[in-house]
Amino acid sequence: MTFVRSPRVTVFPDSRRAAVVVAARLANAVQSNPALVLGLATGRTPVALYEELARATAARRLDWSRVTTFNLDEFLGLPPEHPASYRQFMEQHLFRHVNIRAENVNFLVGTADPAEECRRYEQAIAAAGGIDIQILGIGTNGHIGFNEPGPALQSRTHRVSLRPETRRSNAELFAGDADKVPAEALSMGMATILQARSVILLANGESKAECIERTVHGPLTTQLPASFLQLHHDVDVILDEAAAARLQPLSALP
Ligand code: PGA
Numbered sequence: 001m002t003f004v005r006s007p008r009v010t011v012f013p014d015s016r017r018a019a020v021v022v023a024a025r026l027a028n029a030v031q032s033n034p035a036l037v038l039g040l041a042t043g044r045t046p047v048a049l050y051e052e053l054a055r056a057t058a059a060r061r062l063d064w065s066r067v068t069t070f071n072l073d074e075f076l077g078l079p080p081e082h083p084a085s086y087r088q089f090m091e092q093h094l095f096r097h098v099n100i101r102a103e104n105v106n107f108l109v110g111t112a113d114p115a116e117e118c119r120r121y122e123q124a125i126a127a128a129g130g131i132d133i134q135i136l137g138i139g140t141n142g143h144i145g146f147n148e149p150g151p152a153l154q155s156r157t158h159r160v161s162l163r164p165e166t167r168r169s170n171a172e173l174f175a176g177d178a179d180k181v182p183a184e185a186l187s188m189g190m191a192t193i194l195q196a197r198s199v200i201l202l203a204n205g206e207s208k209a210e211c212i213e214r215t216v217h218g219p220l221t222t223q224l225p226a227s228f229l230q231l232h233h234d235v236d237v238i239l240d241e242a243a244a245a246r247l248q249p250l251s252a253l254p
Helices: 015-032 047-060 086-093 114-127 164-169 190-194 206-217 225-231
Strands: 008-012 037-040 068-071 073-075 133-136 158-161 184-187 198-203 235-240
Touching: 008 015, 015 047, 015 133, 015 198, 015 235, 047 086, 068 086, 068 114, 073 086, 114 158, 114 184, 190 225, 198 206, 198 225, 206 225, 206 235, 225 235
Parallel strands: 008 235, 037 068, 037 133, 133 198, 198 235
Antiparallel strands: 073 184, 158 184
């Protein structure tokens, strides 16, 4: 009997090679489906992916005019034009390098009424026909989007309090001062993420090795939100060697 293992894990010698391969997959997806709906992530990890995607776009003259994007999360209280907002991060790293239309870029607005904004976002994703490919990073604490570990998780887009380690890891956007990182955010929920037709999670470096081990080998627990990706039938976990260091070889698994 053959068991399909989910998630599928692919390990690259370094993060740049991983970015080149994932960028090629996304470029192929845009080419074969010009109306692709992409879910996007911020953070240090996807920066190389966006660089490679911008490069592939120029090299292949890819047309993004019908592509729609939805980002995972945004800081509560920051307007879209704030230099530390995730919206500006995406402008800088991807959107200004491709011919995406502003009206096809979907973002949670940190200054909107939170409950109303979360409802609006869920409706917008549904109206777009759902997300075809969702890109994810992972926090060292196992969060995806801003679904932080705890006794419970939220299924839908919601307002969330950020954990101290998450604020520290975002300090770079706020001149190195973790106290300046907003204490709250808006984030897609677990079901919002799990409803994407396929998911690509990227992780690099030894600081991610432990949460990747728990993501891949389980058990499912709200204390490690990424472990719920095991419930999805089409997840790729793309790692450099350092992030893969604690994974058991496939042959050792039951
Ligand atoms: P990082 O963040 O890419 O900066 O490590 C990932 C995340 O917190 O989701």
